[in-house]
Amino acid sequence: MSFKNIQIGLWIKSIVEEKKIKISEISEYFNIPEIDIIKMYDADDIDTDILLKWSVLLHYDFFRLYSQHLILYAPTNLNYTHKAEKSKPVIYGSAKNIYTKEIIDFILELIETNEKTTSQVMTEYKIPKTTLYKWIKKYRK
Structure with missing residues (x-):
């Protein structure tokens, strides 16, 4: 994955797979249907409040990806x-x-x-x- 073109959904999906978290648990955490979670995996961008929830759930700072992008490309x-x-x-x-x-x-x-x-x-x-x-x-x- 690249810091130049951040596809946040792919990053989230990869961390979920790495941590072996079930989609049913994620769906329950967000209180939304599983299909909406799958749609997030395909998203190029996500609202910051939802991204913050992902960061908390997965114990991963997704905002750092954007900071690193700024350091490298701007x-x-x-x-x-x-x-x-x-x-x-x-x-x-x-x-x-x-x-x-x-x-x-x-x-x-x-x-x-x-x-x-x-x-x-x-x-x-x-x-x-x-x-x-x-x-x-x-x-x-």
Whole structure:
């Protein structure tokens, strides 16, 4: 599964199968028919209140998938300031530790499977060269 195109229903279904939870139990938890649960498995998106219930039920943070997507595909630009604010000093927090273990594993898998080169990863995801090579040295299998 990809962090680029999140099909949340497939993620939910995979965690349900991994945890071996019966659809009847899920139906009872949500208080909806089993057919509606199956429809959720095919959904590309789900309301946040329902996603929160799934997260609680499965003990899995589905919201992190979206956070990881933002980190990978829409990284923050720490140098950006609005034109009207250019005269004001800008103080930024530390950008360290924004990459979770799942993101690091995802990036390293892209490199190990030759899906992307290190230079492509640095360009596309705006990961600094030193950071990427530290990951490779530390986490490479």
